Every structure is written in structure tokens, then in C-alpha cells.
Amino acid sequence: MFTPPFCPYAACSLHVDPPVQKWWSLDGFHATKAFGNVQRYQCHSCGRTFSEQTFSVHYYAKFVIDFRRLEWLAASSMSLRALSREFRCTCDSVTNRNDRIARQGIALHTTLRRTATTNEAVCFDGLVSFDRSQYFPSDIGLSITSKSRYIYAASHATTRRSGSMRDEQKVRRDSLYEGTHFERKAVERSFTEHLDLLADERTIAKGTPLVLITDEKKEYVRAFRKHRLYLNQDEDHRCVQIQVPSTWKRTFSNPLFASNYLDREIRKDQANHRRETTCYSRNVANSMSRLYSYIVWHNYQKRYLIKKPVHMKATAAEKAGLSSDEQSRLRQNMFVQRSFLSHLHLAAIDFKIWSKTAFSPQTGTLVSGTLPAFAFG
Numbered sequence: 001m002f003t004p005p006f007c008p009y010a011a012c013s014l015h016v017d018p019p020v021q022k023w024w025s026l027d028g029f030h031a032t033k034a035f036g037n038v039q040r041y042q043c044h045s046c047g048r049t050f051s052e053q054t055f056s057v058h059y060y061a062k063f064v065i066d067f068r069r070l071e072w073l074a075a076s077s078m079s080l081r082a083l084s085r086e087f088r089c090t091c092d093s094v095t096n097r098n099d100r101i102a103r104q105g106i107a108l109h110t111t112l113r114r115t116a117t118t119n120e121a122v123c124f125d126g127l128v129s130f131d132r133s134q135y136f137p138s139d140i141g142l143s144i145t146s147k148s149r150y151i152y153a154a155s156h157a158t159t160r161r162s163g164s165m166r167d168e169q170k171v172r173r174d175s176l177y178e179g180t181h182f183e184r185k186a187v188e189r190s191f192t193e194h195l196d197l198l199a200d201e202r203t204i205a206k207g208t209p210l211v212l213i214t215d216e217k218k219e220y221v222r223a224f225r226k227h228r229l230y231l232n233q234d235e236d237h238r239c240v241q242i243q244v245p246s247t248w249k250r251t252f253s254n255p256l257f258a259s260n261y262l263d264r265e266i267r268k269d270q271a272n273h274r275r276e277t278t279c280y281s282r283n284v285a286n287s288m289s290r291l292y293s294y295i296v297w298h299n300y301q302k303r304y305l306i307k308k309p310v311h312m313k314a315t316a317a318e319k320a321g322l323s324s325d326e327q328s329r330l331r332q333n334m335f336v337q338r339s340f341l342s343h344l345h346l347a348a349i350d351f352k353i354w355s356k357t358a359f360s361p362q363t364g365t366l367v368s369g370t371l372p373a374f375a376f377g
């Protein structure tokens, strides 16, 4: 029989550390179409009620979608509308389930990322796409280890459209940009979020310096020179940046190969980042949620090298030194047990994606997506 692990209400004293003694009582059933009769419980401390479903990844859902299948199809270039046709539901329902997979994935990645033992160099580059219109290009920052190709994190920056334009395009641009406020130094801020993460989670010691490989964008140099990773260096905490000219061939021997590989994979596997199609991101927060699901799938599910014999199923995470048993256990849990935000210590870069927060040029401020209250539980 199911035993509630803790009180699901974040304000209750039994939310974090419930006693060994029974702290709840049965509180009848409620009938649902999707799950039949669901047992309800009442907390002895706060008096509030909850159900077995509260702890399931399908909480509040009115029908069940196979999350593993959705994750796999979304990582295999299927567009949002194609997914809604496949699962016979609305695009909003697919977005809702994508968000759940992303939040479960953030919880898993947060737990496992800290256990990576690799000392490899970290490649960083921006994937250029756009949201809503090509007049609002996005620069999606991605950090990835150079050999094992284990993706650390993703960040988002909206930039102004640049490059040559026809006269009518310039008129259209001026009309769209009227009243907008673009974020200043957005790409610099985006790179800094990754530096913060590496400073907090990556072990830097004598003999194992942190090596960052980027292209020659001056924003990366400026951000790095201002960051504590650069400023607080001493003999035991070395951090260097290697700049690779973008004119170098994108071959395996290019030091930025991991970033170039990831760029190619995302363009191939994520319908909304393909070039010259009708599939594109309509919403920054939704697109970042979906990208995070892809990152988790890439790190913990996808085989590292497809050309290896079929019995070799190692993932990028295992190549980065993570335990395969722990990875399998958490991947199982990810599709069953709901992760609670209040039980996690999310890095700022991940919290932005969990809370669907992004900078909006229309308002000139950070905007949080409309999330149901339970997503903050």
C-alpha cells in the first residue's frame, strides 16, 4: 500500500522531515476518469488533505500520456502539432506534459550533474534561432564537456536582428521594434550564468584547471574577465579561456567540436530549431522547457556513439564519470515520482527554466510564464 512520504504543502512543518510515526490519516476516496478511485489523506500537522496522485508525475492530469514515448518523439524531430495529432490531444496538453518532463529532468540533472567526475575542458557556444519572428533572434547558450559531450546547462538571450536587410525589411524591423526594450549585454549575461554554474559545481584544483573553449566573440571575453573564476584565480584554482576562430573547419579535430556537434544535433532533433520550415518557437519559455527535456534525453538516454556495437549502451553521462546504476534508478523515478521544487537546490540557470522565466523585449523586463501553483510546490 502507498505511504505518503511527506506532507506535500511547502509551508507545513512535515514537508521536509516527517516523523517515523504515522502523521496522516485516511480521508476517503475521490473518483477520477483517468485513475479510478484515488485514496485521499489528511495531514495531522496542518490539517490539509492530499491524495496519492499528489506524489505522482501525473498529478492533476485528466488523462495519461506515456511520458517516455513523448520524450523520445519530441527528441526525434517531431513538431508540437505532430505530437498533438499522435497523442490525440491539444497542443496545450502536449506543452503541459513537456513542461512536466522538463521539470522532472531538471530535478534529475541537478542531482546527477554534481556527481560528474570529469576534468575535461568545457566548450561553450550560442545556438542561433528565433522566437515568434526572425526579427527576434535568440542566442541559446549551451555548455558541454569536450570529450564526453555531457551537456551542463542552457541559457537564453534575445538579440536584435542584424545583417543585411532589404528596404522593406528595415521598415518592418523599425515598426516591430517600436516601444520594445532589448536587454543590454544579453549574450554576456547568458554566458555569465554558465560561468556561475561552473564556479559552484565544478571542482577546480591544482593540476586540474578549468579550461573553457569558446569562439572569438568579445562578449565571452568581457564576461570571463569580469567573473570570479578569472579574478579569484590562484595557484590551486586556475581557469583559462581558449578562443577558436570561427573560420576553422568544423571537423573532429576542431577544439570546439563538441559545440559544433551539439548545434548540428539540435537542428536535426528539435523541430522548432530547424532552418527554413514552418516550425519555429512561438514562446521562449516553452521552447526552453522542450530543449531541457532534450538535454536530459541526450545526456542520460541516448547512446554515446551510435556506430559502436549494439551491446555498448553507455551514455554521455557515463562517459563523464557518472554511476550507471544511479542514472538508471533516477531515470526510472523521473517518470513516476513527482519532484518538488522545495526539495531541490536549483542553480539559478535551471530555476529560470523551471519557473519559465525569460526576458521579454515587449515589456523590457523578466517575465515568468503562467505556471499553475502546484509547479512551485
Ligand SMILES: [Zn+2]
Residues within 6 Å of the ligand: 007, 008, 009, 012, 013, 014, 015, 043, 044, 045, 046, 047, 048
Ligand atoms: Zn501538513
